[in-house]
Amino acid sequence: MSRYLTVAMGQLGPIQRADSRASVVARLCAMMREAKALGAQLIVYPELALTTFFPRWYIEDPQELHAFYETTMPNADTQPLFDLARELGIGFYLGYAELAQEADGLHQYNTSILVNQQAEIIAKYRKVHVPGHSEHEPWRRFQHLEKRYFESGPGFGVTEAFGGVMGMALCNDRRWAETYRVLALQRCEMVFIGYNTPVHNAPAPQHDDLSLFHNQLSLQAGAYQNGMWVVGVAKGGLEEGVDSIGGSCIVAPSGEVISRCITKDDEVQVARCDLDWCAIYKRTTFDFDLHRRPHAYGLITAKKGETLAADGTLWQAAVGH
Template sequence: MTRFIHVALGQLGPIARADTRVQVVARLCEMMREAHACGAHLIVYPELALTTFFPRWYMDSDGEINSFFEREMPSAETLPLFALSRELGVGFYLGYAELTSENGRQVRYNTSILVDRGGTIVGKYRKVHLPGHYEHEPWRRFQHLEKRYFTPGDRFGVTEAFGGKIGMAICNDRRWAETYRVMGLQGVEMVLIGYNTPVHNAPAPAHDDLSLFHNQLSMQAGAYQNGTWVVGVAKAGIEEGVDSIGGSCIIAPSGEVVASCITKGDEVAIARCDLDFCALYKRTTFNFDLHRQPHAYGMIVERKGETLRADGSPLG
């Protein structure tokens, strides 16, 4: 029996700094209605989808910084999106800035959630690979201060949802092979990735003309090498004077792009994704149990005080 998910790309155009959560959520709801009309079961929105991409500015006031963060989810402003999800039977992935408390101290994360078709949160992920820098660097045309405003997450997981094994990542995570492989080892069948990626790379401007190519290359490689669907969704266009790439797309386990957005504004595109197609690669070319040789990789990792081999088994 095949397992199909009808997945919609919920690409966003620019969000101005002055735009309110209410205004943004209205845009998200409109795209969810459009996705539902096209038969979608799941719509994927970008990273930090509720606000402008605020790490482009240096701020040292906690009050100013925290104004971009959500203290609860759902909040009063985002509740209409959850209500519409329940009404239409359309789940969603949503990226946002999360403010929480851990051991009595304030912690900020770059977060995404997975919401099922009943409007219930069934998964949460916190961005592991934070790009950019920590201190103000005035030589840049704009800042990229994710390391200043966020704490890195500590794990990649897989959630049983939508009839399959769903994983999440955010933006810079998509460039790292470990992102896909850690979830691939957990049997992931679809990886959802939201991103905000400026065209201009200040430390390496020679990369600017390759921004879209590198975006798609990394996601296609991750899909193929782990036998999984990958869904990448942008917040695109010229936002507060900074141009960001689009290129939102759905990639099959074969590495082929099966759907994509063609603008840099609010846009919905959809694909019918067969999760059983993953097995064609997981049982052949990328049969990990049969073909991987982790003992030869010379890799160890640390987890909660334990030293582990690359395959996750204890060392020693």
Template sequence: MSRFVNVALGQLGPIQRTDSRQQVVSRLCALMREAHALGAHLIVFPELALTTFFPRWYIEDEEDINSFFEREMPSAATQPLFDLARELGMGFYLGYAELAQEQGKAVRYNTSIIVNRQGEIIGKYRKVHLPGHAEHEPWRRFQHLEKRYFTPGNHFGVTPAFGGIFGMAICNDRRWAETYRAMGLQGVEMVLIGYNTPVHNAPAPQHDDLSLFQNQLSMQAGAYQNGTWVVGVAKAGLEEGVDSIGGSCIVAPSGEVVARCITKGDEVAIARCDLDFCAIYKRTTFNFDLHRRPEAYGLLVERKGETLAADGTAVGVLNAP
């Protein structure tokens, strides 16, 4: 019997700096209600979905920086989203800036969570591939200071959810083959990805016209080469003077795009995804056990179901709730 999950793209238009958490959560709830009316079991929201994309500014005041971060999840401002998920019996993926306490020290992460149909957090991921730069670069029209404001995560895990094996990634992660392969080695059947991607690439403006093409290319390749569904969702449009791509889409294990958003605003699109369709690729063309030659690559070794970097750091481990 096939395992179907009705997945909705919960694309967001711009969020301005003056928009409150309550205003944004109200928009997220509206998208969730629309998706539910279309029969969705799960809605995927973008990276840093609760605020404007603040790494575009060089900020020195710690209190100002921390105002963009969540100290707990759910918080008072985001609780309505969890309550609505429970009421509708619908799950969601949400990206946000996390201010964590580790060994008595505050640590900032670019984080996403997956929430089940009972409104419970069942998985958390912290962005591994942080793009941009760490210091102020005045020559840029806008900054990209993720390396300044975030600590990188250290693994890609998978989570049993919605009758299958789910994984998470965030924005720049989608460009790296290792992202999908680390989860593919754990049997992932659907990868959820939120992103904020400006049209303009300051260090390489010749790439600007290729932004949408390369966004979709990376997700299609990751899906096909690992026999998994990939769901990519943007925060798009003109936000604080910076134009960001849209292109939210759902990619099948065949590499085919089966649903997409067509605007740069708040928009819902939906696809009925058969998780058993992954097996057609995992058992044939991309049967890792039968055809893959990790001993020839020199970069990764495998041990007891884990994928380890050459230095022994785990890059693929179970992401338990």
């Protein structure tokens, strides 16, 4: 019997700087209700879904900057989303900026979490491929200071949930072949990827007309070459004067787009995904054990309970954490 998972994309339109978290969470809740009405078991929201995309500004005051981060999850602002998820029996993926107090001090991450149908956080991911730049560059029309505001996470893990093996990534991760391959080496069947991508690429404006194409190309290639479902969900539209691409879509292991958002506003689209469809590719064209030659490029394959770092090396951590 096939393993079906009905997944919703909860694409967001613009979030302006003056918008409160409470107003954003109300929008997320409205989309969650719509997703449930459409039969979804899980809804996927974008990267940095609770605030405007603040790395577009050079912010020197730590207090002003840290106002964009979450120190706990859930918290007073996001609790209504968790409460609704529990009431409806629906899971969700959510991206946000995380301010983490750790043993060696305060750390800033671009983070996503996976929440089950009982409203429990079952996995956390911290973005590995952090793009942009670290210092103020006045020549740009807007900044992209992710390297200033976030540090890289430790690697990619998978979680057994929703009847399959799930992975997470964020935005720029989707452009790198290693993201999908490291997850696939851990038997990932579906990866959730929230993103915020401006139409304009300041260092390479020649790419501007290709922004949407490159987004979909990355998602489709990652899905096909690794025999997995890919769910890419955007925050789009004109946010604080910066136009972002949208283009949220769900890609099958065949590389085919089976569901797509057609606006740059708040929009819910769903797809019924057969997780067993992954095996058609994982056991034939992309049977890693049979056809792949890791010794030729110095990589290894994770065993049960092991997690691979972005460069394909093992790091000791529980899968999914």
